[in-house]
Amino acid sequence: MAAAALTDNFKGALLMMASMAAFTLNDTFVKALSGDLPLNQLLFLRGALTTVFVGLLAWRLGAFGRRIPRRDWLLVGLRLMAEIGSAYFFLTALFNMPLANVTAILQSLPLVVTLTAALLFSEPLGWRRLSAILIGLCGVLLIVRPGTEGFTLYSVYALVAVGFVTIRDLSTRRLSAETPSMLVTFLTSAAVMMFFGLGSLAEPWVTVTPQAGLFILCASVMIIGGYLSSIMVMRVGEISFVTPFRYTGLLWALMLGWVVFGDWPQTLTLVGAAIVAGSGIFTLYRERQLARAGRIRARV
Structure with a gap:
C-alpha cells in the first residue's frame, strides 16, 4: 500500500x-514575440488555437453535456474577468522584465492565496504560517525593490497579476463539485480569446511571419500541455506532497531566461526568490501537517 502511494506521489x-516546465516554455515563446506582435493580436491567436483544442478535449470528456449550477455562474464570471486581467498584466510585465524576475514574483501566489483566504473566508491561519507568509512577502520586496533604481512600473504590473490570479484561484476554490473543471477551462480560454480579439480590432494587425507563427503554435502547445498536466496532477498523489514541486518553474525561468534572453537576475533578486520559495514550501508543509493531524483526530 505504501509503495503504491509513493508511486502515485x-x-x-x-x-x-x-x-511548470510547459507553462514556463509558453512564457518563453510569448516573450520572444514581444517585439514582433501586439499583445492583443498575440493573445487572440494563441487563444484561438488553445480554445479549439480545449473545446475538443472538453467535448470528448462529456463536459458540454453537464451544466454549471446557477449559484456558480457569478463565481465563473468572476474567474473569467480575473483570468483576463491576469493575462494582460502578467504578459505586459513579461514583455518588459526578465523572465526569472516575473516568475519569481508569481511564486508568491500560494502565500497570497492563503493569506487572502484567511482574511476573507476566515480559514484558520496559525502563527507559523502567518510568519512564513510575511517573510515570503519580504522576499517579494527584495525582488521588486520599490524606490530603487531597478524598480519599474512593470514590477507593479506583475504584482497586480498576482492579485488577479489570487481572485481566480479563490473563485475556483468556491465552485461546487458539480461544476465540471474542463467546461470552466474552456469558457476561460474562450473569454480570453474573445476579449483580446476585440482589443486587437482597435489596432493595426501585424503580418505573422513563419517564425512568429511557429512560436505561437509552440506557445499554444505548451499552455495546453500545462493545462493537461495540472489537471492530471489533481488526480494523482497527495496534493500537499506534489504542490511544492511547482517551484521548479523558477528553475526553468532562470535557465531559459539566461539561455534564450541572456538575462541573469541580480543577487538580491535571487535571494528574494529563494525566500519566497522557501516560505511557500514551509507553508505547504505546515498545511500538510495540520491536515494529517486533523485526520488522526477524526479517527479517534
Whole structure:
C-alpha cells in the first residue's frame, strides 16, 4: 500500500514539474514575440488555437453535456474577468522584465492565496504560517525593490497579476463539485480569446511571419500541455506532497531566461526568490501537517 502511494506521489511530482516546465516554455515563446506582435493580436491567436483544442478535449470528456449550477455562474464570471486581467498584466510585465524576475514574483501566489483566504473566508491561519507568509512577502520586496533604481512600473504590473490570479484561484476554490473543471477551462480560454480579439480590432494587425507563427503554435502547445498536466496532477498523489514541486518553474525561468534572453537576475533578486520559495514550501508543509493531524483526530 505504501509503495503504491509513493508511486502515485512520484507520478504527481513528475506531472507538476512537467506542468511548470510547459507553462514556463509558453512564457518563453510569448516573450520572444514581444517585439514582433501586439499583445492583443498575440493573445487572440494563441487563444484561438488553445480554445479549439480545449473545446475538443472538453467535448470528448462529456463536459458540454453537464451544466454549471446557477449559484456558480457569478463565481465563473468572476474567474473569467480575473483570468483576463491576469493575462494582460502578467504578459505586459513579461514583455518588459526578465523572465526569472516575473516568475519569481508569481511564486508568491500560494502565500497570497492563503493569506487572502484567511482574511476573507476566515480559514484558520496559525502563527507559523502567518510568519512564513510575511517573510515570503519580504522576499517579494527584495525582488521588486520599490524606490530603487531597478524598480519599474512593470514590477507593479506583475504584482497586480498576482492579485488577479489570487481572485481566480479563490473563485475556483468556491465552485461546487458539480461544476465540471474542463467546461470552466474552456469558457476561460474562450473569454480570453474573445476579449483580446476585440482589443486587437482597435489596432493595426501585424503580418505573422513563419517564425512568429511557429512560436505561437509552440506557445499554444505548451499552455495546453500545462493545462493537461495540472489537471492530471489533481488526480494523482497527495496534493500537499506534489504542490511544492511547482517551484521548479523558477528553475526553468532562470535557465531559459539566461539561455534564450541572456538575462541573469541580480543577487538580491535571487535571494528574494529563494525566500519566497522557501516560505511557500514551509507553508505547504505546515498545511500538510495540520491536515494529517486533523485526520488522526477524526479517527479517534
